[in-house]
Amino acid sequence: NFILTQPHSVSESPGKTVTISCTRSSGNFASDYVQWCQQRPGSSPTTVIYEDDQRPSGIPDRFSGSIDSSSNSASLTISGLRTEDEADYYCQSYDSSNHRWVFGGGTKLTVL
Amino acid sequence: QAQLAESGGGVVQPGGSLRLSCAASGFNFSRYGMHWVRQAPGKGLEWVTFIRYDGNNEYYADSVKGRFTISRDNSKNTLYLEMNSLRPEDTAVYYCASQRFDFWGQGTLVTVSS
Numbered sequence: 001n002f003i004l005t006q007p008h009s010v011s012e013s014p015g016k017t018v019t020i021s022c023t024r025s026s027g028n029f030a031s032d033y034v035q036w037c038q039q040r041p042g043s044s045p046t047t048v049i050y051e052d053d054q055r056p057s058g059i060p061d062r063f064s065g066s067i068d069s070s071s072n073s074a075s076l077t078i079s080g081l082r083t084e085d086e087a088d089y090y091c092q093s094y095d096s097s098n099h100r101w102v103f104g105g106g107t108k109l110t111v112l
Numbered sequence: 113q114a115q116l117a118e119s120g121g122g123v124v125q126p127g128g129s130l131r132l133s134c135a136a137s138g139f140n141f142s143r144y145g146m147h148w149v150r151q152a153p154g155k156g157l158e159w160v161t162f163i164r165y166d167g168n169n170e171y172y173a174d175s176v177k178g179r180f181t182i183s184r185d186n187s188k189n190t191l192y193l194e195m196n197s198l199r200p201e202d203t204a205v206y207y208c209a210s211q212r213f214d215f216w217g218q219g220t221l222v223t224v225s226s
Contacts, residue, residue: 035212035213037157037213039157044207044216044217044218044219045149045157045207045209045213045216046216047212047213047214047216050212050213050214051212056214088156090156090157092157092159092213099162099171100159100171100173101147101159101162102159103149103156103157103158103159104156105156106156106157
C-alpha cells in the first residue's frame with residue numbers, strides 16, 4: 001500500500017505559473033500511471049491529466065504533467081494562470097499490488 | 113457526448129441500506145470498467161470500488177469491503193452500488209466515473225443519520 005501526499009494549498013497570481021506536487025510514499029510511479037483531477041467549488045471532478053502527461057480533449061495546453069523518478073513524485077504545472085483555474089486538484093494512481101486506486105489529499109489552488 | 117447520471121441517494125439510518133444507480137449515455141458503456149468514488153462533506157476524494165467492463169472482477173476499498181457491492185447491467189447501460197450496514201462515516205457525495213476517470217457524474221448525496 002502507498003499514500004499520495006500533496007501540499008494542502010498553493011496560491012499564485014494571474015498569468016503566473018504554479019506547480020503542484022504529489023509524492024508517493026512507497027513503490028514506484030514508473031510502474032503505475034498518475035492522473036490529475038480538477039474540482040471547482042460546487043462541481044464534480046474532471047480529469048485534466050491522464051497517464052502521467054496526457055491531456056484529455058478540451059483541456060488547454062496550459063496544463064501539463066510530469067514524473068520525477070528520483071524523488072518518486074509527480075507534478076501538475078499550470079501556466080498562464082486564470083481565475084477560472086481556482087479549484088481543488090487531486091493526484092491519483094493505481095496500486096497494482098492490491099488492485100486499489102489511491103487519491104492524494106488534494107491541493108487548493110488560489111489565484112489572486 | 114459522454115454522460116453519467118447518478119441517482120438513489122438520500123437519508124438513511126445507521127445500519128440501513130441504499131442502492132445507487134448510475135445511468136451512462138454517449139459512449140460504449142459495455143467496454144469501460146467503472147468506479148464509484150465518494151467525497152465526505154468538506155473532505156477529499158476517496159476511491160470506493162471498481163468493476164471490470166464485463167462485470168467479472170470487482171475491487172473494494174477496505175472501508176467498505178463486505179458491506180458494499182458493485183454491479184452493472186450492460187444491457188441497460190447502468191452501474192449500481194448496493195450499500196448495506198451503513199455507518200455515519202459513509203455520509204458523502206457518491207460519484208460514478210469511467211475506468212480512466214475520463215467521465216464523471218454529478219454525484220448523489222448519501223446521508224447516514226438517525
